[in-house]
Amino acid sequence: MAKSVHRAVGVDIGGTGMKAGIVDLEKGALLSDRVRIPTPEGAKPKDVLATVRELLDLLGPDADSLPLGVCFPTIVKNGRTLSAANVSKKWLNFEAEKFFEDGLGRDIHFVNDADAAGLAELRYGAAKDRPGLTILTTLGTGIGSAFLFEGALVPNTELGHLQWDGHSIERYAAATARERDGLSWEQWAHRLQKFYDHVEFLFSPDLILVGGGVSKNPEKFMPLLKTRAEMIPAVHRNNAGIIGAASLALA
Structure with missing residues (x-):
């Protein structure tokens, strides 16, 4: 484990709700309250980005200086979203990672949502x-x-x-x-x-x-x-x- 990184922000974008929290990376546990906002109707890129901004604001200024990971309910390869089963078709073959990085003005880590859940269980949980x-x-x-x-x-x-x-x-x-x-x-x-x-x-x-x-x-x-x-x-x-x-x- 990288000793210099002890906390990070995670954002989980789902088909019906979007959630975020500050995470203790040594214990794999939330340090903050979990904040949640319903996924905007249609889940179009610009609306999802705006909701991510709202979630980060709810976490407070501490979240601005921490590494940020975002998970999303589509196939993700090389920063692109390659499917769109429960979100807008605008995400098909879309440079989502760059879109979020440009829109938030910061680097992010971007991954499929179930794969993110799998990593949590692999690193800190039942797997x-x-x-x-x-x-x-x-x-x-x-x-x-x-x-x-x-x-x-x-x-x-x-x-x-x-x-x-x-x-x-x-x-x-x-x-x-x-x-x-x-x-x-x-x-x-x-x-x-x-x-x-x-x-x-x-x-x-x-x-x-x-x-x-x-x-x-x-x-x-x-x-x-x-x-x-x-x-x-x-x-x-x-x-x-x-x-x-x-x-x-x-x-």
């Missing part, structure tokens, strides 16, 4: 020192995923876009599908089971972690799921994106 393949799934607006193999992140996996009945399976099984379709926890777990069955068939993970907004209520659905691999809630739950994005300052 730390675990052998074999750990798959983190984040259940929220969509379904994000992070592959963690023998202590390393394999970036840009998109298990939420496995095909189910002609559509991405996240449309059928994400947490928002439960709300949209008025499902009971049992009915939703039945859909999730199909997702996890397919994931296990394809990848045979050694550990499955469940994160995202709904992971704050694991008792409502996780006991209803059956997997060959051990399945447990992610340690950092809905703060994992913030913590993982901030931890990029250590890279």
Whole structure:
């Protein structure tokens, strides 16, 4: 760990909410209150940038001098966003990292949101020192995923876009599908089971972690799921994106 870097800011941009906090990089824990603002309707680049500025203002002047990591719900390669499932199509093949750096007037670290959550679990959480393949799934607006193999992140996996009945399976099984379709926890777990069955068939993970907004209520659905691999809630739950994005300052 870089001894000169002990704190950083993490910003987690989601399909429905944007969150930020100041993170202790030695402990992998929030030092500040978590601040949250709803994601602007349509999630267009200029509106998302303006909301990031608002979040940083809410954290106070201390945040201005700290390293900044931003995570975002798209495929991210070389600073470009290459998908746009739950945000504006304007993000397709968009130089997002440069856009944020120019708009904020500072360097940033930029990464996919589920990959950021995976890094939080790898460095400070349930995947730390675990052998074999750990798959983190984040259940929220969509379904994000992070592959963690023998202590390393394999970036840009998109298990939420496995095909189910002609559509991405996240449309059928994400947490928002439960709300949209008025499902009971049992009915939703039945859909999730199909997702996890397919994931296990394809990848045979050694550990499955469940994160995202709904992971704050694991008792409502996780006991209803059956997997060959051990399945447990992610340690950092809905703060994992913030913590993982901030931890990029250590890279």
